[in-house]
Amino acid sequence: MHIVLDPDLCQAYGNCLLAAPDVFELTEATPVVIVRQANPGEDLRAEVEEAVRSCPVQALTLEHA
Amino acid sequence: MREVVVVGASLAGLRAAETLRRQGFDGTVTLVGDEAHPPYDRPPLSKGFAGGTVGREQIHLRQSAELSATWLLGRRAVGLDTGRREVRLDGGETLGYDGLVVATGATPRRLPGLPEHLPGLHLLRTVDDALALRDELRPGARVVIVGGGFIGAELASTCRDLGLPVTVVTPLPLMVSALGPLSSAAAKRARRHGVDLIEGIAVTGVDADERVRGVRLADGGVIPADVVVVAVGVVPATDWLAGSGVELENGVVCDETLAVRGVDDVVAAGDVARWPHPALGGGLLRLEHWTNAAEQAAAAAGRLLRGSGPRFAPVPSFWSDQFGVRLQGIGLPGLADEATVVDGDASGEHFVAEYRRGGELIGALCAGTVKPLLPYRRQLVGAFA
Numbered sequence: 001m002h003i004v005l006d007p008d009l010c011q012a013y014g015n016c017l018l019a020a021p022d023v024f025e026l027t028e029a030t031p032v033v034i035v036r037q038a039n040p041g042e043d044l045r046a047e048v049e050e051a052v053r054s055c056p057v058q059a060l061t062l063e064h065a
Numbered sequence: 066m067r068e069v070v071v072v073g074a075s076l077a078g079l080r081a082a083e084t085l086r087r088q089g090f091d092g093t094v095t096l097v098g099d100e101a102h103p104p105y106d107r108p109p110l111s112k113g114f115a116g117g118t119v120g121r122e123q124i125h126l127r128q129s130a131e132l133s134a135t136w137l138l139g140r141r142a143v144g145l146d147t148g149r150r151e152v153r154l155d156g157g158e159t160l161g162y163d164g165l166v167v168a169t170g171a172t173p174r175r176l177p178g179l180p181e182h183l184p185g186l187h188l189l190r191t192v193d194d195a196l197a198l199r200d201e202l203r204p205g206a207r208v209v210i211v212g213g214g215f216i217g218a219e220l221a222s223t224c225r226d227l228g229l230p231v232t233v234v235t236p237l238p239l240m241v242s243a244l245g246p247l248s249s250a251a252a253k254r255a256r257r258h259g260v261d262l263i264e265g266i267a268v269t270g271v272d273a274d275e276r277v278r279g280v281r282l283a284d285g286g287v288i289p290a291d292v293v294v295v296a297v298g299v300v301p302a303t304d305w306l307a308g309s310g311v312e313l314e315n316g317v318v319c320d321e322t323l324a325v326r327g328v329d330d331v332v333a334a335g336d337v338a339r340w341p342h343p344a345l346g347g348g349l350l351r352l353e354h355w356t357n358a359a360e361q362a363a364a365a366a367g368r369l370l371r372g373s374g375p376r377f378a379p380v381p382s383f384w385s386d387q388f389g390v391r392l393q394g395i396g397l398p399g400l401a402d403e404a405t406v407v408d409g410d411a412s413g414e415h416f417v418a419e420y421r422r423g424g425e426l427i428g429a430l431c432a433g434t435v436k437p438l439l440p441y442r443r444q445l446v447g448a449f450a
Binding site for chain 2: 013014015017018021026028049050053054056058
């Protein structure tokens, strides 16, 4: 499972952070979300899928590798 | 299960269909949508889309590549026969199903006493509604918005961005459904941005000649207007289910796994669905949040495929961009009896507030950054588990 963030779309809503706080990060230093784990383990799949679904601007994609 | 019909082709319907495929369903999926448009994103309609800064192509909802489905767009479901397992469409055609997802959403509530069609008088739910409204938000247009929920407040903000004079008339305090006891902060922010806000007074009618000219208030006052938008909430779209055996009560009543009560192999998701939630001690909850439509649709699709499912007990979340701030909330702050601002100023650009009901945490709200909500979310996940 591989997470791709489109920084041009991301508006830092942070819904992904709420869904999967171990995978995403938001700091005041950057205008977009930071993907801390681009290839998270399967144990995080449910959280990550929720994060992808909950992005208001569809900035996240999950590639099934 | 070989044939799944999804009635409703907006966010919930789309996410349900995608989830069926992701979970390995290889039968037929048919989506029925009463709008002629493929799924699009509604939140921008009251914001950038109405304001003209967001275009049609930017609100297209992306579809997963593996979604192979039959789309019946511009078609309305008019009946359901659960015995024969058939959805009846306008025009008399029927669609057989083994599994059915009800995701018909909601339609805007109309105000009694107002004409159904009048130039200058608008509702705002669909992209066609938004296009019609956008055309009339011209320089100098005096706008009156009836209703002070998410749509009313966001549209007022958009009008101010456009430099238009705008009055909001709302019987309830502005944004009370989201801000609960802190709604006066929303009022303060709106007024600071130049909104003429009239709270606690009902609208009884409109003045009109060939188009709308003003709004009449219960106290006898009249507010002149060139454009009037009625945004007084929505009604779940369940007319087509009348007499079908589906339990209807302010929406489609589901069990805690999102299976529709009273019938087999039918699930519901999105604005139309009402289901028992632990935050209400198992009382029925219906949410109109974007995030709920997406999450609930995924859960409902899984439930339909497996024939059983876990209890759907999410921590609701929502956002609203208005007057230069982004409000973000979790839980059900609108139901709180007590709110405490723990950081910042609720009418300012940065704040965090926690919400309690009967002394128990029921939600949290912030502006500025969503991160302070994390510990509250963890608490609520535990409380709803």
